[in-house]
Amino acid sequence: MYTTELGKQPNVKPIGPAEDPALLEAFEARVAADEFIEPKDWMPEAYRRTLVRQISQHAHSEIVGMLPEGNWITRAPSLRRKQILLAKVQDEAGHGLYLYCAAETLGTSREEMIEALHSGKAKYSTIFNYPTLTWADIAAIGWLVDGAAIMNQVPLQRTSYGPYARAMVRVCKEESFHQRQGYEAMTELANGTAAQKRMAQDAFNRWWWPSLMMFGPPDENSPNTAQSMRWRIKRDTNDELRQKFVDITVPQAEYLGLTVPDSALKWNDDKGGYDFGEVDWDEFYAVVRGEGPVARERMTARREAWEQGAWVREAAAAHEAKRRKRAAA
Ligand SMILES: [Fe+2]
Numbered sequence: 001m002y003t004t005e006l007g008k009q010p011n012v013k014p015i016g017p018a019e020d021p022a023l024l025e026a027f028e029a030r031v032a033a034d035e036f037i038e039p040k041d042w043m044p045e046a047y048r049r050t051l052v053r054q055i056s057q058h059a060h061s062e063i064v065g066m067l068p069e070g071n072w073i074t075r076a077p078s079l080r081r082k083q084i085l086l087a088k089v090q091d092e093a094g095h096g097l098y099l100y101c102a103a104e105t106l107g108t109s110r111e112e113m114i115e116a117l118h119s120g121k122a123k124y125s126t127i128f129n130y131p132t133l134t135w136a137d138i139a140a141i142g143w144l145v146d147g148a149a150i151m152n153q154v155p156l157q158r159t160s161y162g163p164y165a166r167a168m169v170r171v172c173k174e175e176s177f178h179q180r181q182g183y184e185a186m187t188e189l190a191n192g193t194a195a196q197k198r199m200a201q202d203a204f205n206r207w208w209w210p211s212l213m214m215f216g217p218p219d220e221n222s223p224n225t226a227q228s229m230r231w232r233i234k235r236d237t238n239d240e241l242r243q244k245f246v247d248i249t250v251p252q253a254e255y256l257g258l259t260v261p262d263s264a265l266k267w268n269d270d271k272g273g274y275d276f277g278e279v280d281w282d283e284f285y286a287v288v289r290g291e292g293p294v295a296r297e298r299m300t301a302r303r304e305a306w307e308q309g310a311w312v313r314e315a316a317a318a319h320e321a322k323r324r325k326r327a328a329a
């Protein structure tokens, strides 16, 4: 659903002396020529580590992102909404699986990644640590959260690592359906009864700022951005993407008759975009540290799902062992 490097992370280590300068030069030339780097190709250790961190964070975000919406499947207001929501939550599971596979091609295992998530070592998008209080939150998530995800992910279709770029092509098609269904649900609420309009505005108020946080810390506090841009892991900076999102979303809110909860929001003719207020970065870093309103509930739900799914993994492994034995005989 989302990706960007989260929080203040240690800088990627400079390239060690152990790395062959000729190999490095050839690698950098390929990246500069917009060639894809594939799993068996030589790559600098820091490139590999940055990708493992970014792709696994992205995968975790897809999987944890199923939780706030999964909560509403039984309470969707109509059969049509229920079908749409079921399909969307299932898509997010698929996104997580493609991404875990892409990360595995870099030499990390599924078990290591899951263990890092469950122990709290790995990060995932801060957005999923906010609660979903009413049905309008589900509409707002589709419109804003999946909308922000598309903004982040479209440039990643041209990211330099082949398996990640290819996973993004399908993911982006599905995210675009997610954004549209959210906007459609929001349109219905915004044009509904007075109570529905209030619900829509209330959800918008609560999800607007966390959505802007999805693009990660401001560029001046994003130490890995320059290296990631150079290696074409990232194609745009956090602030560039945030600006794009605001410029596209504000007219959509106006069309719905909703008020953007930002008194500093103003069209700026010179830059051809909106000026907007400062994100509460203290809140952002607190949520990154695991202090989000429902962070604990999310991890408890994930751990329970993992434990309750143990028999499925064991059955699949037993079936595979039998199949191999039969094939060998
Ligand atoms: Fe997704």
Ligand SMILES: [Fe+2]
Pocket (backbone or CB within 6 Å): 001, 092, 146, 149, 174, 175, 178
């Ligand atoms: Fe999505």
